[in-house]
Amino acid sequence: MDILSILDIIGTFVFAISGALAAAEKRLDFFGTAFIGFITAVGGGTIRDVVLGSYPLGWVQNIIYLDAIGLGILCAMLFRKYIISLKRTFAVFDTIGIGVFTVLGLQKALLLGVHPTIAVLMGMVSAVFGGVIRDTLVNEVPLIFHKEIYAMACLSGGILFMILQYFGVAEPYTTISGVSLVIVIRVIAIRYGLQMQVWRYEEEK
Amino acid sequence: MDILSILDIIGTFVFAISGALAAAEKRLDFFGTAFIGFITAVGGGTIRDVVLGSYPLGWVQNIIYLDAIGLGILCAMLFRKYIISLKRTFAVFDTIGIGVFTVLGLQKALLLGVHPTIAVLMGMVSAVFGGVIRDTLVNEVPLIFHKEIYAMACLSGGILFMILQYFGVAEPYTTISGVSLVIVIRVIAIRYGLQMQVWRYEEEK
């Protein structure tokens, strides 16, 4: 198993944890918590594959993803306080997950022969749509629509990947660069509290 | 037509009624009511089939499902008061629908060659996802995430089915046992007001 597959499974595990923690804050029951953890982990990749018509889905075909999700949910339930106290460490893993999902999603789309712009979009969808579904199900306006900068980080990483590939840069350098840019932008954004600008609507009137 | 297909159609009919009644409580217009009734009836099976890449969808291929849904929505609109006064009777039919959807969904997934754990999950998805979409569309946190025990009933019925099949029990005994367990757990839960435990978040702090 190559390094990207391992990171993909770790990313799935981390996403399941972050979904379950979000559910806990909404006071859902055990089932709701597990369900949201599951959806957060597989949502992005599922939307990507369904949109591209790429079957079978990864988590349906390979049971290891379900194991990683189950383990993540269990960890979230048992060690919630501990994980929250390690907020910074957890954010690092979450960010690695986002970077890996972005580039893996983009590569999968490219293999299916779509236009590079669609591929960059699908990379971003893979990384953020699990969180969009999570927030919608717990009845929140998705975080990435008004607070988080990470969708832009995903798009930037994807675009860098495509540019490098266009200029003939070989693997694994394209992948490493794309993933790294996602991580760097996200870390800087968290560090300095950067947010996307809100479209000033009230003030304009 | 075998007994399970007939129960499947009755389940679709009952789900359309329960969806339309939920929409009525939210004061949606006639169209919104019909739409929610429709989504509640086909949502779970649609998500299952789309995730598994199993085409064509049952309700797209066989118009009888649409007839059952239309009839269900009409009944909900015409006889709402009467149906609500028969709450207990209606809950029995609803529970039968859930049990049947669980085992039919599981069997369909198994036929497509997925891992037993995925199949159990897909059985549960078939039975509960229509309600999840219904609640999300009318802007509620889905009922099954914080109040209802029936997702657990579906998982239990699915697991029993798989265990019996593993030990060589033949049809129709596996199906009858699986459906029955879903119904029994659900009836007991309703009868004694059982709920899943909420993850105590505030108190822990």
Place this chain on the structure above:
Amino acid sequence: MDILSILDIIGTFVFAISGALAAAEKRLDFFGTAFIGFITAVGGGTIRDVVLGSYPLGWVQNIIYLDAIGLGILCAMLFRKYIISLKRTFAVFDTIGIGVFTVLGLQKALLLGVHPTIAVLMGMVSAVFGGVIRDTLVNEVPLIFHKEIYAMACLSGGILFMILQYFGVAEPYTTISGVSLVIVIRVIAIRYGLQMQVWRYEEEK
């Protein structure tokens, strides 16, 4: 490129604008605005094609749709005030988009060999589901469920199309009639402030 394809692209462009404007009212950031514009434009056709298992999706295959969406979002961001001041003109284009999406969606479904009732339903889904997803993501009960009459306009246009085709009327008269009926009903509804009747729930008690 035929006239319907051109109208389809214009419809996509207009839907992206209306989605982006809706997002702006919710004070989403630039990314959220673009995302909602995109989803509003492609949501209906995507749900239709995924339900029918018709791959590849139009906007995945032909990059011109993405160009139209990008342009629409840009226009919404740059000329928001101007577009809002032209409310009536914009509503006309929006209505043309809805009419075209309805008949194109219906025709695509018919080509895939589904039952006429399913085809009429799919035409309506193509036209309205982008808006349903848009409203759900920004945490509103979808507009068409409680305020807007246009789902009924779509169904009426679709049914007229099927009736004319049944009686042997040839293209392009079926298409023109179907699209026109959608537009006429919608324009009358806007002009006279018609709404679907709400199911009077409280009052009945």
